[in-house]
Amino acid sequence: MAGEIVSTLTGPGIPLRGNDIDTDRIIPARFLKCVTFDGIGEHAFKDDIKGLAAKGETHPFADDRFARAAILVANQNFGCGSSREHAPQSLQRWGIRAIIAESYSEIFYGNCVSLAIPCFTADHETCAKLQDVIESNPEAEFTVDIAQSTVTGPFGSITLQIQSGAQGQLLDGSWNARASLLENLDAAKAVASNLPYVSSYT
């Protein structure tokens, strides 16, 4: 069961500055009271949006200039905290197709791969520059290229990093690991039969 092949993605950018933006901020826990992911995109950054609005400021996810954005540019340790897949589900349903950041929490990163959201990394200067460019030109279109590992925009093209495993999975449509895992079900059963605890050490 191969999924969609993801090779390039194009759209306007959205800057989200700051390290350690956790998944509770991306999607506050009260919105996890659901049995489907439907509608969860409406609640992305709900409390951060309200918090800034109270001070007369506008969060990027509530800023009309970025309403069409598809490429999110963040900083260090993005998506830390809870394992909730609701976080990348919420970003995706809001409209985010790809993320560029300095680094990611591992669980969040894995969840993004499962949803075919490419997560690129770049150094602080590159992310800051991209955020500045987006800020000053919110209409500009950016294209991320998975195979080339680049982002192209008004400034030309910048090389990013992407983990080779995830890169290959996006390019051949195997980003949903379940199909590969199912192929080896017999081998999994063989491993289980050799694990002493599975048979209670009898």
Add this chain to the structure above:
Amino acid sequence: MPIGAGCVKTKGKERNGGVASKELWKLPNLEPLPFLCYAAPLIRMGQNLYHKVFDRHCVAQLPSGQYQLFIGLHLIHEVTSPQAFAMVREQNLNVPFPELTFATVDHIIPTTGAGRQRPLQDPLAEEMLQHIEQNTADFGINFFSPEKGEQGVVHVVGPERGLTQPGMTIACGDSHTSTHGAFGTLAFGIGTSQVADVLATQTLAMAKLKVRRINFTGTLKPGVYAKDVALAYINRLGVNGGVGYAYEFAGEVIDRMTMEERMTVCNMAIEGGARCGYVNPDQTTFDYLKGRDYCPEDESWERAVADWESLASDSDAVYDDTIEIKGEEIEPFVTWGITPAQSVGVVQDLPAVDSFDEADQLVVKEAYEYMSFEEGQPIAGTPVDVVFIGSCTNGRLSDLREAAKFVKGKKVASGVRALVVPGSQEVDRQAIEEGLDQVFSEAGFQWREAGCSMCLAMNPDQLSGNEISASTSNRNFKGRQGSPTGRTLLMSPAMAAIAAVEGKVTDVREHLEN
């Protein structure tokens, strides 16, 4: 099957294990190394528990370069599983190992007797509870329900029933699954799509991690607890210091700890960015497990212990990184900010913004603004509105016992709302048997029923407005405890108990004689 023989082939091709070298083994590379799974036993050097357990569970190498890892224990709860069951149904898949998955309800369940009456008052919570009841019934999965008296926070229930055993791989759609590492397991928090992967295949696609050994030498001073050990390593290594690593917690301090203390230390590995953390199994581990419901008995027990002992890290095991933290230098810690690394010793003043790396200053400033604290102010004396004792970090019997020592015969300070929430119905029963509920109730605490409660506030237990909570939980993120402007100070159960009595952050060491 000998240890390490699990990963000989990748998609049918034989791998040549013999070419691996010491250098390869130590490559500081996040990408999976093709020979590692198989090669380690062939090169004559000590192995750590991470690699021994990983190899034993390795099914295959996947085209992505990741490894397919068999998961020996799968724990599920009501928040991250409904969509996973939907995925399994949509694809018409079976659950091949239903006996290796166990369920409970913890995040959404109210913690008052009246609140737990069915149907739950919150229709969304009721719907989630019904889903886990139906899904577990449909797929033949054991559900530790409130009605059976077996319910509790998933990371409290697994160990107390003896489900969590050394050498296992464990997965749960919950980041604090790292808790189970206390028993010498590899325990991973996973997302919902991965919960579906485990349901449908009992396996996960995983990259190999590097291993960092953290040695806690010497002894802890009086008034310093496992929670302070956890906050200490996160403070030292940062909230992303563990990305790409498994943490092996070791040293005299860890050796002397009880299993419940080790669970507290491993619980917060994820707060330091490490996907999992573990302690090598030893006599303390075996003594804790013996006689528990799901543990082997008689000759099987002897075989199990021998197996578990063989899985502990070898004395000459190699690590990707080793650091040392002196037990004597750890103070009772309190967080002051919006990440678990933003903490100080209780007698310290809050740090200057410019004492941080430039890259971190933005989040430090954001923390000061959110918390309405100022650099240079002492953390001791900070008034608290709410005290929460509970959670998968500190909701076990020994946590409640320790907190009770500082509460006995005292009163909760005027204006402070104080909750004790046992981690499971079993903890609740044992605590009541010891009279702990009376100690807390007489002091003015609310004694609640088992659940996640105010740790993440997906249930009626929440902060309101910008209340400050002294909390024994694991996260002080913005809005974590239910109010978008609520403020959380993480600390040990003893420190939280004293904060309730004094109405403000107080050094527990001033009260040790009482």
